[in-house]
Amino acid sequence: MRNNIRLKTFFIGTLPNVFLGMIFSCSATRPSQDAVLYQADPLYMEIEASGRELTIKNHVPGVAVAVLRDGKMAWIQTIGYADLAGRKPVTPETIFNIGSISKLVSAWGFMQLTEKGLVKLDDPVDPYLTRWHLPKSEFDPSKVTLRRILSHTAGLSVHGYGGSEQGTALLSLEESLNGKTKRNGETVHLINDPGTKWEYSGGGYTLAQLLLEEKTHQSFATYMKQNIFRPLGMKHTSYEWTADMMATSATAYDEQGKPIKNRIFTEKAAAGLQTTIKDLAHFAELSITPDSHQLNKVLKPNTITLMETPVLPSSDEGGSGLGYRFMNYEGFRTIGHTGENAGWSAALFLDLPTKSGLVILCNGSNGDRVWFPIYQSWLKTVKTKGGSSR
Template identity: 70%
Template sequence: MVCRMLKRQALQIHRKMIKNRIQGLVAFSFTALLFSCSATKQGVERGNTENMVSQTDSLYMEIQRVGMEATKNNHVPGVAIAVIQHGKVAWTQSIGFADVESKKPVTPETIFNVGSVSKMVSAWGLIQLTEKGLVKLDDPVDQFLVRWKLPASPYDISKVTLRRILSHTAGLSVHGYGGSEQGTPLLSLEESLSGKTKRNGESVRLISEPGTKWEYSGGGYTLAQLLLEERTKEKFAVYMKKNVFEPLGLNHTHYEWTEDMMANSATAYDASGKPIKNRIFTEQAAAGLQTTVLDLAHFAELSITSDPSQLNKVLKSTNLQVMEKQVLPFSDQGKSGLGYRFMNYEGLETIGHTGENEGWSAGVFMHLPTKSGIVILCNGSNGDRVWYPIYQSWAKRIKENKK
């Protein structure tokens, strides 16, 4: 009798274990399905794992549809998106793969290179130099340079100032940089400034009178990178990590590809959808930043609110507000603040920046009057064909809400 009772109990336990295992597998499969396209709820603290956003958010649903279609049609494996409302991240969304071969999904913690968005972030460290009294915005920068000097020019070198460099009005050459494949030796800053880059072989020099026209110059930001190193006696990436990223809590942001960064990095893909090696840059201030959508969205939050309690003494809120104002001159070719560009797509003026490197594409757009923003990071050379239709959906909603 006792034996039969024990057998019945054992059978019940066995059945319960099987039931729990099946339920666990179903839950795991459902979670895995959501992982490829999920979002954080408003109010969830930064760094927490993703939760599903309310499906009543029509913008979320529209961006999900647009993003899935655009990634599929343009050989871009993945995209990470963060939407800011009322000065705070409302939700994030992760679509597709960080790595196609391993089926590794994009998450809010996935690392992306962000190309020229680097300039907007670099400007914080450079403006911090002015708060420390190491340089003034309107000082001639050449007086502080030792390792490399601007070459002689028919234009006035003394008019090349930090204000003009950061606003692309300094009259300097070199639009952008191509970087090098990871694992290859990098040029020194001096070599890059002297034009030994493989992409264009163009040295940084004056090509117009400073202060007379807007002309985009990645070369100017490389000169500013040298200025920071000369004035602080520290490497640019080290200084930015210690004095900007860590105080702001941007713990997954760096101008170098560290081992930790590589472990969580997306794979870069060319225009045909083939994986390529990451690009590394001597010209870090201009093009070399790696970050996550969560970190960059927090940076955008700070840019939108200018809240002194959140800036943690990295910058004064008054200086940040100066950075977000347009600097003369500007033209149909472009308009900038200090690090921030003014953009007008779909009839909506925003500040922020876009970025394109081989295998990567990114966009940060902020509409200050409504304290709104969107951050979009892609791991493909065709990423502009992904972020633009996503931006269009967001911009349409902002314009509707303004009416």
């Protein structure tokens, strides 16, 4: 990273509830401009103070936060521990699982298939498949398209997945689609007439994962690494828990603050992505300002604009573009995604009119109790820039 980085280390409390935080502040301004010191940024200081309290109160050992302004990363702040037993602090290079934000990132891979001409956004998906097909139902499977899958309007079942403990054997994609998962035991099938209702479906993203593997003849994780992450410079991002990633990974903690084993997923596109705050913040930058040079032919800027455009129908329960969800917290509409897996919690919020963004990664099941107050603090600053409920 070419920007100057300032490091602050602080201690909180006394043993055994000591949290060591390492706070980084980096300037995203042009080299000719002075970096804004963290001491002069009220939001930085507010998050530093509240983050220390929130992590301890909610049994979430660590949190990493990135704030984006004018479409670029303004600073990264890390608080607390990646691992309590080893007194290992969270850093900008710490690996976190990001739950359902995996869907937002995987959508870039699926949309790349359309740019390559391997699939068409509005063609029926089922005829592309050979390894598995949608079960027969009262609804028309020919209406299940990639556009509808990515926008949660395809009428498909299975809200989410629980994964398996690391070290156990994974199901095949076909077994998962056939409902052999321990968490829900539900086959991916049509429960609504496609195109008539918004209903969140992790099952749809598992179907899209199979589609990508069929059309590229590669595993999903390999394809995403070679065609999305490497070209974007996301060197510490993977849909697999590799040995290298485990060496710098945070430990997951449950609601009581007890360490738990990592979850692994057959359904990688829906829930299985590991990344760092630096990598995901860069992804957020490209979502706000799709720069052709930085995109490195991964996607065209107008494809990202399309992905951030609402797909109808929406409902009181939600609405989506292609991978990007439209969220309304505190009466303010943003796009992005949130993610929850056992031991992990994450959020990514973008306000495109002000080119503002917030990325938060936590290594605890109660992480939403940490990131939501941080979101509230960030939102106040966005509103002062002219952001508004839309």
